[in-house]
Amino acid sequence: MDPRQPDPQAIPVCDYEGSDYQARFWTNQGREYEDLAERIAIRHMLPPRGGCLLEIGTGFGRLVDLYQGYERIVLLDYSRSMLRQAQERLGQGKKYTYVAANLYDMPLVDRLVDAVCMVRVIHHVADVADALGQIHRVLRPGGTFVLEYANKRNLKSMFRYALGRQSWSPFDPEPVEFVSLNYDYHPRWMNARLADQGFAVEQTRTVSHLRVPILKRAFPARALAAVDGALQWTGRWWQYTPSVFVRSRRGGQAAGERSGFPADPGELFRCPACTGRRWQQMASEIHCQSCDARWPIDGGIYDFKERL
Numbered sequence: 001m002d003p004r005q006p007d008p009q010a011i012p013v014c015d016y017e018g019s020d021y022q023a024r025f026w027t028n029q030g031r032e033y034e035d036l037a038e039r040i041a042i043r044h045m046l047p048p049r050g051g052c053l054l055e056i057g058t059g060f061g062r063l064v065d066l067y068q069g070y071e072r073i074v075l076l077d078y079s080r081s082m083l084r085q086a087q088e089r090l091g092q093g094k095k096y097t098y099v100a101a102n103l104y105d106m107p108l109v110d111r112l113v114d115a116v117c118m119v120r121v122i123h124h125v126a127d128v129a130d131a132l133g134q135i136h137r138v139l140r141p142g143g144t145f146v147l148e149y150a151n152k153r154n155l156k157s158m159f160r161y162a163l164g165r166q167s168w169s170p171f172d173p174e175p176v177e178f179v180s181l182n183y184d185y186h187p188r189w190m191n192a193r194l195a196d197q198g199f200a201v202e203q204t205r206t207v208s209h210l211r212v213p214i215l216k217r218a219f220p221a222r223a224l225a226a227v228d229g230a231l232q233w234t235g236r237w238w239q240y241t242p243s244v245f246v247r248s249r250r251g252g253q254a255a256g257e258r259s260g261f262p263a264d265p266g267e268l269f270r271c272p273a274c275t276g277r278r279w280q281q282m283a284s285e286i287h288c289q290s291c292d293a294r295w296p297i298d299g300g301i302y303d304f305k306e307r308l
Contacts, residue, residue, distance in 0.1 A: 011104050014124035014181040016079040022060045033216055034208055035062070036225035038119060038148070038243070041205045041232055042066050045146050045247040050114040054138065056103060057121030061086035067117070074113065076101055083301050092300045101272070101304040103131050107295075108138045109270050109277060115144045119245075123150040124181050128190075132197040141252030145199060146245065148207070152176055152184035154242045187239040190246070199248035206235035207243040271295075272304050 025031065042063065049069030058064070058075040059082050067073050075090075076099045077083050083098045090096055101107050104127065116135050125131045135145060153170045160166035168176045173186040191201055209231050210216075210224045235244065266277040269286070276290025285308060287294050294308040 011127050011130065012181060013078055013102060013104075013126075016059070016077075016082055018081050019079070021082065022062075022085060026060075026062065030216060032221035033224045033228075034211065034243075036221055037207050037228040037232075038245075039063070039066060040225060040229040041148075041207050041245040042117065042119070042146060044205065044232070045144075045203055045245060046117060047115060047144055052113045053115045053117065054108070054113040056116065056118040056135070058083065058086050059120075061089045063117070063119060064090055070115070071095075072097065074099060074108070076103075076106065078102060078305070080298070080301060080303065080305070084299070087300060097268070098301040099304065100301055103134060105272050106134050106138055107269050107272050107302075107304040109268060110137050111140045112138050112268065113143065114140055115146070117146045119146075119148040122147065122185075123183050125183070126181060128175075128185075128193050129196065132193060132199070136197045136199065136250055139250045141250055143250045145248050145250065147190075147194075147248070148243060148245050149190055150184045151206075151239055151242055151244045152186050153240065155240050156242065157184075158240070187244060190244075194246070194248050198251040200251060201246055201248045203247040204235040204239065205232040205245045206239050206241040207232060207245055209241050211242055269302070269304075273307065 026035070043066065046066070051070065052072045052074065053067050053070040054074045054076060055064065055067065056076050058077045061075070064073065064075065064086070073095055074097045075083065075086055078100065080100045083100055087098060099107065103125070116139055118135070122128065122131070139145060152175070157166060157170040161170055173189040175183045175185050175189065177183050194201060207228065209228050215224060266279050269279065270277050271288040271291060271293055273293040274288065274291035276288050278289040280287040280289055283297070285294050285296050286302065296303045296308055
């Protein structure tokens with residue numbers, strides 16, 4: 001490994017393995033409004049169809065129905081148990097490729113996918129530059145990257161800071177880690193990091209304008225989401241909501257149309273141990289012929305977290 005580059009194994013990772021995230025955070029937890037508002041943003045920002053889409057931080061597959069215009073969908077998460085929940089929800093058809101892997105060392109070949117969507121993930125990312133660099137690597141030139149991040153410069157944090165109930169400043173551009181591996185970001189800082197990694201921001205939408213308990217109790221979620229959707233476009237001028245969506249494009253000359261999705265593992269995966277692409281795939285493992293590393297295939301999930 002280049003000593004100047006961060007060791008992906010040394011960067012802390014937020015692991016949802018074995019968690020009850022779906023039940024604890026989404027199912028009957030009063031977040032229908034947030035779900036609907038995020039869907040509105042994605043529909044406006046993500047191209048409706050294409051060859052291959054990568055979702056990073058798939059979780060239980062909450063948003064995958066929005067990607068059905070793509071020929072192939074790669075669903076990547078660090079948690080195997082989350083991917084199994086997604087499988088139960090979506091099935092194991094040829095359209096989906098399930099990958100358990102570290103975002104900082106994605107086992108995907110360069111320039112593989114036409115679009116990347118990452119929602120409610122980067123607020124757990126300790127090394128944003130390295131993560132964005134990996135996304136840039138696997139995205140084809142001219143490809144679309146839809147990113148959601150938690151905004152530190154939101155109205156609630158501004159009021160709390162003004163009243164002395166919050167120690168950190170929402171106006172300081174540096175990220176704030178308010179609890180371990182939970183970060184809020186300033187829009188100016190995040191846009192700069194995207195530019196550093198070769199992404200050109202094309203559109204910004206502010207989301208969850210009405211994330212106020214009294215409003216969520218008083219009005220139907222669909223009504224609130226409709227109002228939110230009508231306000232999201234103002235994100236081009238100002239960003240004061242708790243959630244911000246950004247659509248950016250990878251630099252470089254746009255690639256031509258690709259016929260079909262790679263069927264051979266060597267056209268899809270690169271080995272996390274050596275970056276090799278010579279594979280032998282068996283029923284329960286995939287074997288790198290360059291460095292002899294063996295990675296399990298467990299119930300249709302390619303598991304690149306730990307080698308055999």
